[in-house]
Amino acid sequence: MENPIKTYTLPDEKGHFEIFGGQYVPETLIPALSELKELYNTLKQDGAFTEELSQILKSYAGRPTPLTYANRISEELGFHVYLKREDLAHTGAHKINNVLGQILLAKRMGKKRIIAETGAGQHGVATATAAAKFGFPCTIYMGTEDIERQKLNVFRMELLGAEVIPVSSGSCTLKDAINEAIRDWVTNVETTYYLIGSVVGPHPYPMIVRDFQSIIGKETKIQFKDIANGDQTPDTIVACVGGGSNAIGIFHTFLSDNVRLVGVEAAGKGLKTGKHAASITKGSFGVLHGSASFILQSEDGQITLPHSISAGLDYPGVGPEHSYLKSIGRVEYASATDDESISAYIWLCEKEGILPALESAHALSFLRSPDNGIHSGENVVICLSGRGDKDAQTVAEFLGRDI
Amino acid sequence: MNRIQQLFKKPGGKLIPYVTAGYPLLNLTTKLVLAMEKGGADMIELGLPFSDPLADGPVIQASSQVALKNGVNTQWVLEQVEIIRKSSQIPIALMGYINPILKYGYNKFFSDCRQVGVDGIIVPDLPIEEAKDFVLLSKSNNISPILLVAPNTPNDRIRTISQMAGDLVYCVAILGVTGEKLSKEATLVKYLSRVRENSNTPFIVGFGIKTHQDVERINRLSDGAVVGTAFVEKLRDSNHPVKTILEYVKELKGIK
Numbered sequence: 001m002e003n004p005i006k007t008y009t010l011p012d013e014k015g016h017f018e019i020f021g022g023q024y025v026p027e028t029l030i031p032a033l034s035e036l037k038e039l040y041n042t043l044k045q046d047g048a049f050t051e052e053l054s055q056i057l058k059s060y061a062g063r064p065t066p067l068t069y070a071n072r073i074s075e076e077l078g079f080h081v082y083l084k085r086e087d088l089a090h091t092g093a094h095k096i097n098n099v100l101g102q103i104l105l106a107k108r109m110g111k112k113r114i115i116a117e118t119g120a121g122q123h124g125v126a127t128a129t130a131a132a133k134f135g136f137p138c139t140i141y142m143g144t145e146d147i148e149r150q151k152l153n154v155f156r157m158e159l160l161g162a163e164v165i166p167v168s169s170g171s172c173t174l175k176d177a178i179n180e181a182i183r184d185w186v187t188n189v190e191t192t193y194y195l196i197g198s199v200v201g202p203h204p205y206p207m208i209v210r211d212f213q214s215i216i217g218k219e220t221k222i223q224f225k226d227i228a229n230g231d232q233t234p235d236t237i238v239a240c241v242g243g244g245s246n247a248i249g250i251f252h253t254f255l256s257d258n259v260r261l262v263g264v265e266a267a268g269k270g271l272k273t274g275k276h277a278a279s280i281t282k283g284s285f286g287v288l289h290g291s292a293s294f295i296l297q298s299e300d301g302q303i304t305l306p307h308s309i310s311a312g313l314d315y316p317g318v319g320p321e322h323s324y325l326k327s328i329g330r331v332e333y334a335s336a337t338d339d340e341s342i343s344a345y346i347w348l349c350e351k352e353g354i355l356p357a358l359e360s361a362h363a364l365s366f367l368r369s370p371d372n373g374i375h376s377g378e379n380v381v382i383c384l385s386g387r388g389d390k391d392a393q394t395v396a397e398f399l400g401r402d403i
Numbered sequence: 404m405n406r407i408q409q410l411f412k413k414p415g416g417k418l419i420p421y422v423t424a425g426y427p428l429l430n431l432t433t434k435l436v437l438a439m440e441k442g443g444a445d446m447i448e449l450g451l452p453f454s455d456p457l458a459d460g461p462v463i464q465a466s467s468q469v470a471l472k473n474g475v476n477t478q479w480v481l482e483q484v485e486i487i488r489k490s491s492q493i494p495i496a497l498m499g500y501i502n503p504i505l506k507y508g509y510n511k512f513f514s515d516c517r518q519v520g521v522d523g524i525i526v527p528d529l530p531i532e533e534a535k536d537f538v539l540l541s542k543s544n545n546i547s548p549i550l551l552v553a554p555n556t557p558n559d560r561i562r563t564i565s566q567m568a569g570d571l572v573y574c575v576a577i578l579g580v581t582g583e584k585l586s587k588e589a590t591l592v593k594y595l596s597r598v599r600e601n602s603n604t605p606f607i608v609g610f611g612i613k614t615h616q617d618v619e620r621i622n623r624l625s626d627g628a629v630v631g632t633a634f635v636e637k638l639r640d641s642n643h644p645v646k647t648i649l650e651y652v653k654e655l656k657g658i659k
Contacts, residue, residue, distance in 0.1 A: 025528055026457070027553040030532075169461075183580045287505060300507075303454045
């Protein structure tokens, strides 16, 4: 079994997970980050704040989400598979957990406007939803390439009253949307709250997003005990990793338990083709979007363009905490290709009657990998981070079907 | 003493043009720098292009993309400085984002900078929290780390930044990215007076400066004006880049 961490207190005061993390941002943003950090550290111990968040997660987001035993795929695989159903949370993915937490922070800070980036559109939809609910004007930055492959989510954001700004610089995907959001934030820092959607960016964001997402793991722990026959914790937990927020969310509570933790990155067209988004598996140490982590870069330190069929994983970096957990060997990182993930997407539809997000299908495909190290009879939890309606068009195109 | 330290011993406002290395064409960089000097520039800010320049507006971003397509990397930029040094002693500061420098290696970067004759380094995404080793290595190689201050930087932090920098501080004139509009006079006066009171080193000001009047205004309140986006725009729109740049520097200096 892996080496559980007995006491885990990272990040440190300056946002470092050893050499990873930190605050590599323009000076203009430092006062805003300090203000956010101080407020968050106060509020997380404030009973009224945590109660308000917990109520809204329950009454508005639909938490707790169920832990579903996947009997037909369990039968096929010879081990027990449980699905943590983030696809059933309001707006269809785990993103809402973090968004509701941060929008309460924005309210307490007295900010007048919300901005966010989005890749697949799930974080954009969740942000636009919360902005509508709390009465904030909202601007979402989205790469033109992502707008093309996630038209439904663009329309949803517009219906929710958000302004979607197309970003056509660089690779026209998530990394460029983050650059543009940061530029907006630098310019409007006094009135605007930047609601980051993953465990990336400068401190304190990776910590705040992790804490808000850790509800996934906390619920899983309780639910697993209830439904598994006498076992206290699962043997293995698997989650997909783009920026890595759903993975950190389900892993965090289990870091000090005897549980094998596996993050699955996007291998795109194959790790050897160079067309992938596997920042941990194939990347190297560097700085992107305000923190030090493993990133995809050229020999000259220029950020290289990632590829994944799944817009939510199509990012050349990863949250600094994942890089740290990799470096100490606490979490294993594997990868799944576009083909394998499409196949897992269809598999779950046919066997369990659930359309998974293509992102989550990467985690599912690990179950079918011949060298995954899972023993027969084991209990495995998959974080089913979102639902797959948004990906139906992409899957149809991949299969050469006209819909 | 390096060329930046010598320059800022002299009183009076300075003009510091910026150009992205390798833009618009590889063979123009050394010529443009020498034309800037000939036109009356006091110091040069030479941009190391980066794929994701998040403190820059669309104009400098686009110039970085072109430079990268032209094949520019850190080593090439250092070679250009070496060529310039054969015929010029104008102070040169490099401006680049942290990742390419990190990838090049801090030790090698500063030792190569020293060898070719770089005098200063500006890194817009390296606040003092992350800059300790960087600043030490920079100083030990006789290169001035030019640290940044923003309009919302508190007074005590301005003091810390200026002490850490030692030779020169770069004040970002506005809340925003490069190429946006300069603030109103009263806002600038208030901000730069606050820097004057709290900084024990000379400081230069950049972002949003485009005309001779802007340069004069800024130089009344500081020790130098950096003009960046406006130069890149001139280059983008000109068929005779060297001549255009020479004339524009003269215009900014108020030389008829």
